[in-house]
Amino acid sequence: NFLALTGLFAGLALTGCGGADGNTGTLGFRNALRIPPLLDPAAGADGVRRFDLRLRQGRSEFLPGKSTPTWGVNGDYLGPTLRARRGDRVAMAVTNEVGEPTTLHWHGMRLPARMDGGPHQTIQPGGTWSPEWTVDQPAATTWYHPHPHGTTSQHVYRGLAGLFLLDDDHEVALPKTYGTDDIPLVIQDKKFTEDGRLDEDFGGTYGLLGDQLLVNGTYDPHFQVTTTRVRFRVLNGSNAHVYHLGFADNRVFHVVASDAGLLARPAPVDRLRISPGERFEIVVGFAPGEQVLLKGFSGDEEIDRGDYDILRLVAAAQLAPSAELPQVLTPLAPPAVGATVRRFRLGGTNINGREMDMARIDEVIPAGAHEVWEVDNITFAHNFHIHDAVFRVLDVDGEEPPEHLRGPKDTVFSPGKTLTRLAVEFGNHVDPAMPYMYHCHILRHEDRGMMGQFVIVEPGTENSTPRELHSAG
Ligand code: C2O
Ligand code: CU
Ligand code: CU
Numbered sequence: 001n002f003l004a005l006t007g008l009f010a011g012l013a014l015t016g017c018g019g020a021d022g023n024t025g026t027l028g029f030r031n032a033l034r035i036p037p038l039l040d041p042a043a044g045a046d047g048v049r050r051f052d053l054r055l056r057q058g059r060s061e062f063l064p065g066k067s068t069p070t071w072g073v074n075g076d077y078l079g080p081t082l083r084a085r086r087g088d089r090v091a092m093a094v095t096n097e098v099g100e101p102t103t104l105h106w107h108g109m110r111l112p113a114r115m116d117g118g119p120h121q122t123i124q125p126g127g128t129w130s131p132e133w134t135v136d137q138p139a140a141t142t143w144y145h146p147h148p149h150g151t152t153s154q155h156v157y158r159g160l161a162g163l164f165l166l167d168d169d170h171e172v173a174l175p176k177t178y179g180t181d182d183i184p185l186v187i188q189d190k191k192f193t194e195d196g197r198l199d200e201d202f203g204g205t206y207g208l209l210g211d212q213l214l215v216n217g218t219y220d221p222h223f224q225v226t227t228t229r230v231r232f233r234v235l236n237g238s239n240a241h242v243y244h245l246g247f248a249d250n251r252v253f254h255v256v257a258s259d260a261g262l263l264a265r266p267a268p269v270d271r272l273r274i275s276p277g278e279r280f281e282i283v284v285g286f287a288p289g290e291q292v293l294l295k296g297f298s299g300d301e302e303i304d305r306g307d308y309d310i311l312r313l314v315a316a317a318q319l320a321p322s323a324e325l326p327q328v329l330t331p332l333a334p335p336a337v338g339a340t341v342r343r344f345r346l347g348g349t350n351i352n353g354r355e356m357d358m359a360r361i362d363e364v365i366p367a368g369a370h371e372v373w374e375v376d377n378i379t380f381a382h383n384f385h386i387h388d389a390v391f392r393v394l395d396v397d398g399e400e401p402p403e404h405l406r407g408p409k410d411t412v413f414s415p416g417k418t419l420t421r422l423a424v425e426f427g428n429h430v431d432p433a434m435p436y437m438y439h440c441h442i443l444r445h446e447d448r449g450m451m452g453q454f455v456i457v458e459p460g461t462e463n464s465t466p467r468e469l470h471s472a473g
Helices: 002-014 152-157 443-448
Strands: 048-060 068-073 081-085 089-097 105-107 132-134 140-145 162-167 182-190 212-215 221-227 229-236 243-247 253-258 261-269 272-274 279-285 291-297 308-320 340-346 363-366 370-377 382-386 390-396 411-414 418-425 436-439 451-457
Touching: 140 152, 140 229, 140 279, 152 443, 162 182, 162 229, 212 308, 221 229, 229 272, 272 279, 340 382, 370 382, 370 411, 382 418, 411 418
Parallel strands: 048 089, 081 162, 182 229, 221 308, 340 370, 363 451
Antiparallel strands: 048 068, 089 132, 105 140, 140 162, 182 212, 229 279, 243 272, 243 291, 253 261, 253 279, 291 308, 370 418, 382 411, 382 436, 390 418, 436 451
C-alpha cells in the first residue's frame, strides 16, 4: 500500500511534523503500528484448545538501521495475542528457549495457583511447562509475562509479554474486529545503548526509566483508522513509567473497561493515567480524513513520563460507520465490602516491613472471601497488584475514585503517601501449599522484594494452615 503511505508522508510534511526523510529530529511516525498476530486455536477432539508458546531469543530493528537483541514469544519481540471464551478449556505448552530459568504468569486470569506462572512455577532452560485450566470469568483484557523471582524486570524488558483477550456471552455493541477497530496498544519505554542494544541499567529508585517509546514493539508508529470509532486495549507494559494518556486536541474519549472487565457505563475522560500492569479499554471517535496524535502528558510524580508523542492516528477519507457507543455496558453490582480488613504498608523495598520470602506465607484467605485491603503507601509512587482476585477501588484518602476507576480491577496506582482502600473478591481454588502473589508492579520494586504471598484455604482452616513452605526453593 505504497500510495497510501506516500500520501500519509506528504500529509505529515505539509503539517510540519517531520517526514519520511527523518532529518528534522522530530518523530515522523514512519512505521505502521505492528498488530500482534492472533493465536486463537480451534478446540481439539477432546474439547481442549491448545496454545504453543515458545519463549525465545531474537533480534529486532526498532531504531532505523540498528539491530537490537530481544526476546519474544513465538517471534522476535513480544508475543501473539491469545484469545479464549468463558467456559473454554485451555492448555498451554510453554517452552523456555531463552537460556535462563523463567516463568510465564497469566496476569488477570483467575485460575489455580499451580497454573498461575508465578515465581514457584519455574521453567528450566529447554523445559516445557503445561498448565491447563477452564476460563471462568467475565470478558477482559488480560496479559502474560514472566515472573521469575528477582529477574522479572529483565525478562519483561527484553520482550516477553503479550495480551490474552477473554470473551463471554454478554452482548455489548463495542468495536470488536481485531486489528481493524479493536486494536491492542502495548506501551513500553526503552533505553538504547549507542550500538542499539537495550540498556539494562536497572539502578535507581524505580529502575530503568526509558527515553524512547515502543507501541506493540513499533518505534515511531502510525495507525490508519478506517471506522468512525475505534476501541483501543491499552496495556502499560513498561517496567516503571506511568503514562497520562490524551490526545493532542484534548478530545474526549470513553473508558469502557478496566483490568478485569467492563465498566457499568462508558466514562468520558480527556486524560487517563495508566501505571505498569494496568489495562484500560477506550473508545475513540474519528472524523474522515483527520489526523490526531495520541500523547503522554506530564504528571506530578517523578515516575511520570513527561510530554511525548505515542502514536499518530490517520483517519481514511471515508470511514465505515461504527455502532453508537452504548449508554450501559454491563450491570455492575456495588462493591461487596467484607468485614475482614488487612493493611499493607508500602515501604521503599518491602510490604509491612518484610521483603519477599518464597518460603513464607504472608496471608491466609478463606476461599471466596470478600475483604477490604488497605494499601497504605508511606513512601513514593508504587502500585499494587493481586493475583487471582478482582477488586474495586473504594476510596483514595477517603475520596471516591473517578468514574473510570470504579470498575473491576486487579492493579491500581498508589501515589506517594496515600491510603487506597480496595474491596477485594478472592477466588475459590483452594491450595494451602501453593501461594499466589500480591506486589508492586513497578518491576524493580517487585524484584527487590515488594511482594508477598497468600494462599486460599477451606473456610475455617485459616488458623491451622502452615505459614511455611518447605518445598520452596
Ligand atoms: Cu503482572 Cu504478579 O504480575
Ligand atoms: Cu498477576
Ligand atoms: Cu513500588
